[in-house]
Every structure is written in C-alpha cells, then in structure tokens.
Amino acid sequence: MITAEKRLLLRLxxxxxxxxGVCDLAERIEWNALLDLAVQQGVPAIVLDxxxxxSPSPFAAGDRLxxxxxxxxxxxxxxxxxxxxxxxxxxxxxxxxxGINMMLLKGxxxxxxxxxxxxxxxxxxxxxxxxxxxxxxxxxxQLLHExxxxxxxxxxxxxxxxxxxxxxxxxxYDFVNVHSHRSSRWIERLFKRLAASGHETYMLDNGARIILxxxxxxxxxxxxxxxxxxxxxxxxxxxxxxxxxxxxxxxxDIDWDEFWKICVAMxxxxxxxxxxxxxxxYLGFALDVFHVPAVYSNFGTKEAELIxxxxxxxxxxxxxxxxxxxxxxxxxxxxxxxxxxxxxxxVYTDSVISTFLAQIKSHLMKPATIIGN
Numbered sequence: 001m002i003t004a005e006k007r008l009l010l011r012l013x014x015x016x017x018x019x020x021g022v023c024d025l026a027e028r029i030e031w032n033a034l035l036d037l038a039v040q041q042g043v044p045a046i047v048l049d050x051x052x053x054x055s056p057s058p059f060a061a062g063d064r065l066x067x068x069x070x071x072x073x074x075x076x077x078x079x080x081x082x083x084x085x086x087x088x089x090x091x092x093x094x095x096x097x098x099g100i101n102m103m104l105l106k107g108x109x110x111x112x113x114x115x116x117x118x119x120x121x122x123x124x125x126x127x128x129x130x131x132x133x134x135x136x137x138x139x140x141x142q143l144l145h146e147x148x149x150x151x152x153x154x155x156x157x158x159x160x161x162x163x164x165x166x167x168x169x170x171x172x173y174d175f176v177n178v179h180s181h182r183s184s185r186w187i188e189r190l191f192k193r194l195a196a197s198g199h200e201t202y203m204l205d206n207g208a209r210i211i212l213x214x215x216x217x218x219x220x221x222x223x224x225x226x227x228x229x230x231x232x233x234x235x236x237x238x239x240x241x242x243x244x245x246x247x248x249x250x251x252x253d254i255d256w257d258e259f260w261k262i263c264v265a266m267x268x269x270x271x272x273x274x275x276x277x278x279x280x281x282y283l284g285f286a287l288d289v290f291h292v293p294a295v296y297s298n299f300g301t302k303e304a305e306l307i308x309x310x311x312x313x314x315x316x317x318x319x320x321x322x323x324x325x326x327x328x329x330x331x332x333x334x335x336x337x338x339x340x341x342x343x344x345x346x347v348y349t350d351s352v353i354s355t356f357l358a359q360i361k362s363h364l365m366k367p368a369t370i371i372g373n
Contacts, residue, residue, distance in 0.1 A: 002308065005030070006315055009037055010282045012050035013237060016043075017245070018115050019284030031066040035073075041314070042238025045074045045119035074119065081118035084108065085204070087167050088125060092208035094148075095129065100140055103128040103199065103211040105172065106222065106242070112202075113245040121238060124168040126159075128175065128195065130211065137173040175221060176228070181350045187266060191221060215250040219259055222246060226275070227268045231340055231347040234316050244279040248289050256291035267349035273299050274310040274346075282311070306346070313343070 002010075008029070014021050038044040048070055085108065092102045105126040111117040129136045141160050144150040153161040158174035175191040178184045194217040202210050213221060226239045247254075263269040276292060277300050279285040292299070300307065 002312060002315075005033060005037065009034060009041070009043075009047060009237075012047045013043055013241070014050070014282065014284045015053045016046035016048070016050035016115070016119075017241070017283060021284055029063075031063045031070075035066060035070055037315075039073075040236070042121050042236045043241065044070065045077055045116070045121075046114075046241070048074055049116065049119060077121060078118045081111075081120075081122055083165075084122040084125070084167065086206075087165050088210065089204040089206040089208050091125070091127070091164060091169070092204060092210045093206060094143075095140060096208055098140070098143055100129050100131040100136055101209070101211050103130060103195065103213065105175070105213070106225065109202070109210075109212045109218075110222065110242045110246060113249045114241070120242075124170055126170045126172060128172045130195070137171050141171060176224065181348055183267070183349050187224065190262070191217060194220070215246075215253040216255055216259060218246060219243070219250070219254055220262055223263065223268065223272050223275070224266065227266075227271050227347045230271065230310070230313070231343040235310075235314050237314060240275055240278065240314070241283075243275060244283065244285055244289075248285060251289050251291070254291075257293075260291075260293050265349075268347045269296075270303070270306070270346040271310070271343075273303070274307045277303075277307045278311050281307070309342075 011021060034047070035044065038047040088104065088108055095102045105128055107122065107124075107126060111120040111122075114120045129140050131139075137160065141152045141154075141162070144162060145152060148164075150162050150164065152171075155161075156170075158177045159170040159172040162169050162171070174188050175195075176184045176188050178188050194214060198214045199217075200212045200214065202212055204210060212218070222243045226235050226243055229235050229239065260269065263272050273292065273296055276285075276287065276290040279290075280287045281300075287300075
C-alpha cells in the first residue's frame with residue numbers, strides 16, 4: 001500500500017524534478033521520518049528542492065533541527081560530488097596518458113541529466129575501459145599497481161575493484177554478469193557491440209576526456225541495471241530518476257523501436273513499462289517521452305496492479321536491513337531469491353531452474369560472493 005507519507009515523498013520528488021504539481025501538506029509532518037525515507041530512496045536533496053518550492057515554508061518552528069540536519073546533509077552531498085568529480089578527472093587523465101579511454105557507466109554521467117547534478121548522490125565509480133587489445137582492463141589494473149601502488153581485488157564477477165583516494169572503483173570488463181543468467185551472454189555481446197559502434201565524449205575541467213555510452217546503450221544499460229537490482233533486491237527512486245531523466249533529455253537521440261525490441265528480447269518489457277507508468281503517474285513525466293509502442297497502449301489499465309506492486313516494492317524496508325555473513329547470508333539470500341520469483345518473471349527470459357543452477361555455478365566460481373560482508 002502506498003501510504004500518505006510515501007505519496008508525500010513522491011509529490012516532493014516530482015516538484016524537485018521541476019514537474020510542477022500541487023503539494024497539500026498536512027498540518028503536522030513527521031519530517032524526521034520523511035528524511036529517513038528520502039535517504040533510503042537516494043533522493044534527500046531532490047526532496048528538499050521540492051520542499052523549497054512550497055510556500056510558505058512547511059517547516060514549523062519545532063522542525064528547525066531537522067531542517068538544519070537536512071540542509072547540512074545536502075551541503076555534504078555537494079562537497080562529496082566535487083571530490084568525486086576530481087577523482088574521476090584524475091583517473092581519466094591517468095588512463096589517457098597510458099593510451100586508454102575511460103567510459104563512465106551510471107553515476108556521474110547520469111547526474112548531468114538531473115536538474116541539479118550535484119543533488120544526485122554519489123557512490124562508487126563504474127568504468128569500462130577501451131583501447132587496443134582485448135584485455136585493456138587487465139593492463140589498466142597492472143598499471144595502477146605498478147605506478148600508483150594500488151591493490152586490485154579480482155574476487156568479483158564482471159569487474160575488478162580498487163580504491164582510489166577513498167572512493168571505490170569498479171573496473172568493468174563486462175557490462176553484466178554473464179555467469180548469473182544464461183541470457184546475459186547475448187546481452188553482453190550486444191552491449192559490447194553498441195559500445196564499440198559509437199559513444200560520446202565529455203571534457204572535464206582538468207582537460208581529461210571521458211567517454212559516455214551512446215544514448216541507446218545508456219538507456220538499455222541503465223534499464224537493465226535497474227531491472228537486475230529490482231529482481232535481486234530492490235530498486236530505489238534514485239534508480240528510477242536516473243532512467244526517466246535520461247529518457248527525457250535524450251528522447252530525440254534514441255532509436256525507440258530498437259530500444260523496445262531489445263527490451264522484449266531481454267524479457268524486461270513489462271518492468272520497463274512499469275517504470276514509465278510510475279514516472280508518468282507519480283512524477284509528472286509525459287508518457288510520450290518513452291515512445292511506448294501502440295501494442296502496450298492499454299498497459300496502464302490492464303497492469304495497474306503490477307505497476308503499484310513494483311512501486312510498493314521500491315519502498316521495501318530491506319534496503320536498510322544489514323544482512324548476516326557466512327551461512328546466514330546464504331540462507332537470507334535464498335529466502336530473498338524465493339520471495340522475488342514474481343520479479344524474475346518480468347525481468348528475465350531464463351527459467352527459474354536455469355537461473356538457480358547458473359547462480360550456484362556463478363557463486364562457486366567466485367567463492368567470495370557466497371559469504372557476504
């Protein structure tokens with residue numbers, strides 16, 4: 001059930017994204033609870049942007065401490081963004097000096113589509129390196145170790161991991177985990193082909209150049225990333241905002257027929273349609289932004305219950321639950337996987353049995369992924 005508190009959060013996100021709307025605030029709002037919810041969803045700054053558009057100020061005198069805490073959090077996010085930007089520039093320059101081009105996935109590149117870029121939370125940095133040869137990522141990791149003394153962790157599927165100036169970096173050699181689902185293999189081949197066939201460049205303040213995925217690859221990759229998170233654990237409003245803001249800003253640069261054709265082939269068309277309808281219904285985005293094919297014109301009516309279920313799942317409390325380690329982690333993940341089978345059916349073409357076997361094999365290949373944190 002979408003509670004009044006969640007509806008208020010959605011209205012404020014809509015206003016923070018510049019999509020208008022009227023926000024009838026209750027006489028007494030539990031601002032601390034709303035802040036906690038906004039943080040869980042990765043949208044504290046955009047919600048505060050929405051609150052600023054409410055006149056007169058909805059904060060009562062007794063809410064001053066919460067307001068100061070909220071503003072302080074957003075200011076800290078802005079400082080983190082500046083530091084994050086500097087790290088990206090230094091890494092890009094290092095790779096460029098060694099004949100390697102750095103493609104940014106998600107994160108910073110997507111923040112440029114937000115109304116206020118530094119109001120998108122930052123986390124780790126995801127990169128995909130391009131250059132001569134098939135093992136560019138491995139060469140890059142060796143250079144990091146030899147020249148900067150950085151230790152690289154290779155205990156993960158589809159990317160290595162290292163820390164640079166306190167920021168975790170995932171160096172992707174694959175866009176998706178090709179071991180977790182059989183269907184991921186052809187998806188990976190497609191993503192690599194799209195990456196090789198075209199991309200965009202962006203110059204940073206330090207003169208370094210970064211590469212960004214083409215609009216079509218970006219739309220597909222971000223949608224797939226969100227879908228996989230949704231099926232495995234859960235999607236947040238920040239992930240949803242990333243995709244819908246990208247769609248709105250680049251709608252004229254995307255081959256939408258190809259996009260929807262690929263979504264169907266991947267098995268995630270229903271999930272992507274749910275994202276589009278949530279954005280339309282709750283965040284004020286025009287549905288024609290997403291160029292939904294005519295065959296799905298009645299989706300909003302026929303699948304209204306599914307759309308609400310996907311949205312409600314975004315607010316699941318598991319986003320803030322710390323998972324156990326060791327055997328407890330395995331048991332917790334199995335229960336989560338079993339409870340998420342309905343989500344699997346709107347994200348993947350793989351059968352449940354095929355997925356179960358593939359994931360057992362995947363974890364055995366990288367034992368560190370079995371024991372959790």
